[in-house]
Structure formats: C-alpha cells, structure tokens
Amino acid sequence: AQTVTQSQPEMSVQEAETVTLSCTYDTSESNYYLFWYKQPPSRQMILVIRQEAYKQQNATENRFSVNFQKAAKSFSLKISDSQLGDTAMYFCAFMKPSLRGSQGNLIFGKGTKLSVKP
Amino acid sequence: ETGVTQSPTHLIKTRGQQVTLRCSSQSGHNTVSWYQQALGQGPQFIFQYYREEENGRGNFPPRFSGLQFPNYSSELNVNALELDDSALYLCASSAGWAAYNEQFFGPGTRLTVL
Numbered sequence: 200a201q202t203v204t205q206s207q208p209e210m211s212v213q214e215a216e217t218v219t220l221s222c223t224y225d226t227s228e229s230n231y232y233l234f235w236y237k238q239p240p241s242r243q244m245i246l247v248i249r250q251e252a253y254k255q256q257n258a259t260e261n262r263f264s265v266n267f268q269k270a271a272k273s274f275s276l277k278i279s280d281s282q283l284g285d286t287a288m289y290f291c292a293f294m295k296p297s298l299r300g301s302q303g304n305l306i307f308g309k310g311t312k313l314s315v316k317p
Numbered sequence: 318e319t320g321v322t323q324s325p326t327h328l329i330k331t332r333g334q335q336v337t338l339r340c341s342s343q344s345g346h347n348t349v350s351w352y353q354q355a356l357g358q359g360p361q362f363i364f365q366y367y368r369e370e371e372n373g374r375g376n377f378p379p380r381f382s383g384l385q386f387p388n389y390s391s392e393l394n395v396n397a398l399e400l401d402d403s404a405l406y407l408c409a410s411s412a413g414w415a416a417y418n419e420q421f422f423g424p425g426t427r428l429t430v431l
Contacts, residue, residue: 203359232416242405244360244422251417290359296416304350304373305420307359 201226203293205308212281213316219266220276220311222291228252232294233267233274234305239287247289250274281315288312319344321410321423329429330398338393338426342410348372349391350420351383354405366391367414395428403430 202225212218224233235247250258250267257265262282266275278285291308322341330336342349348367352360362375366385380396389410395402405427409420 241424243424244407244409246419246421249419292359294416304362304365304375305352305360306362309357309359 201228201231201293201295201306203291203306203308205291205311207311208309209312209314211314211316212278214281214283216281217277217279218281218313220278220289220291220313222274222276222308224272224274224291224293226272226293226295228295230296232296233265234292234294235263235265235274235276236290236292236307237285237287238290238310239284244290248276278313283315283317286313286315321408321421323406323408323423323426325426326424327427327429329431331431332398332400334398335394335396336398336428338395338406338408338428340391340393340408340410340423342389342391342408343421346410346412346421347389348411348414348418349385349389350409350411351391351393352407352409353377353402354407354425355401356404360407363393365414372414398430400430403428 231252234249237245248260262279288310290310292305350365351363354360364374365372369385382394385391405425407425409422411418411420
C-alpha cells in the first residue's frame with residue numbers, strides 16, 4: 200500500500216522569505232502523480248502544484264516549485280517570496296494511475312501547518 | 318462557472334443516528350469523490366462515483382454509502398453514527414475518473430457526533 204509522510208507538523212517563515220516543506224512517499228509503482236494541496240482556515244482544499252512521475256523536470260507554478268527525487272521517493276515544496284496568504288495547512292498527496300472500478304484516489308499525508316509571519 | 322458546493326456546512330448528530338451529506342459537482346464534471354478528514358489528519362478516501370456508478374472504495378465499512386444522480390450531484394449517507402465519525406467530510410469533483418483529471422474540492426461539511 201502507498202503511504203505519504205510529512206515529517207514537519209508545523210513550520211513558520213517570515214514574509215518574503217523562502218520555505219521548503221518535506222514529503223516522502225512509499226510505492227512500488229513506476230508511474231504515479233504527486234500533488235501539493237493547500238487548505239486555508241476556510242477549509243477548501245486547493246491544488247498548488249502537481250508532478251507526474253515520468254516527467255523528470257520539476258514542476259513550477261509561479262512562486263511554488265517542487266524538488267522531485269524519484270529514486271529517493273521525495274517530493275518537497277519550495278515557496279519563494281512567502282506571503283501572508285500562504286498561511287495554511289499543506290498536504291502532500293499521491294495518486295497512482297487508476298483503472299476504472301479500482302481505487303485510484305488521492306492518498307494524503309498528515310499535513311504541515313505553515314505560518315507566514317509579518 | 319460554479320464551483321463545488323456542499324451542504325450543510327455544519328451538522329450535529331447523536332450516536333446511532335443516520336446522516337446525509339450533499340455535494341454539487343462543478344459544471345461539466347461527471348465524477349465525485351468523497352473524503353473524510355479527522356481533526357489534525359489528512360483526508361482519507363471513502364469512495365468515488367463516476368456517471369452514477371461506484372468506481373472505487375476506500376477502507377470504510379458498508380454503513381458509509383453513496384449515490385450519484387443524473388446531474389452528477391452526489392450524496393454520502395452514514396448509518397448508525399459512531400463518535401469516531403466526527404470529521405470534516407469533503408467532496409471533490411473532476412472531469413473523469415482518470416488520475417490526470419484534477420479534483421476540485423468543496424468547502425466540506427463538519428459533522429459532530431455526540
């Protein structure tokens with residue numbers, strides 16, 4: 200079974216600085232998807248960035264980028280120029296390509312609570 | 318374009334009761350997935366519906382059941398509520414069941430079981 204581990208329950212960063220959130224996962228699959236989701240206090244889960252395992256290039260979305268190390272099964276999220284609005288729970292998630300009728304849904308880590316301080 | 322909506326926002330029930338939670342999928346989406354998020358935890362997959370049929374189920378007992386309607390909205394039903402069912406229930410809709418289809422989440426329903 201696949202597992203996702205986030206070893207940092209809480210982190211804080213000063214506004215405008217850079218922070219990196221860690222995630223490791225365990226799978227025997229060769230192809231899969233990895234995601235970072237943000238859940239602000241409003242509770243609505245928002246996709247931040249995603250990576251397909253067969254793509255070697257690390258994904259980037261504006262101030263958000265990932266460091267995907269497939270052999271090490273590591274998928275960290277870097278947030279540059281942190282903003283107050285980045286304050287939220289961040290969840291790392293895994294999904295294997297699904298077959299119709301089989302479970303292929305998101306497997307989440309326990310999350311990292313990020314606080315951005317002014 | 319209307320996003321994913323869920324109702325009610327909050328709900329309080331007592332142990333042994335039954336509850337129905339509702340989810341309206343985003344326009345153009347035919348797949349709905351349900352997740353349970355206990356306090357301080359990441360969401361856990363309950364089941365998924367694709368075009369009115371169950372398309373996968375997580376490790377939840379049969380007292381968790383669901384439906385998807387022709388307009389692709391969905392219900393989650395929980396019978397014989399237990400204290401441990403207290404959680405935030407999230408639904409997510411997507412344009413298909415394949416992994417490359419992004420899941421868009423609703424704001425959730427907070428269920429408290431007393």
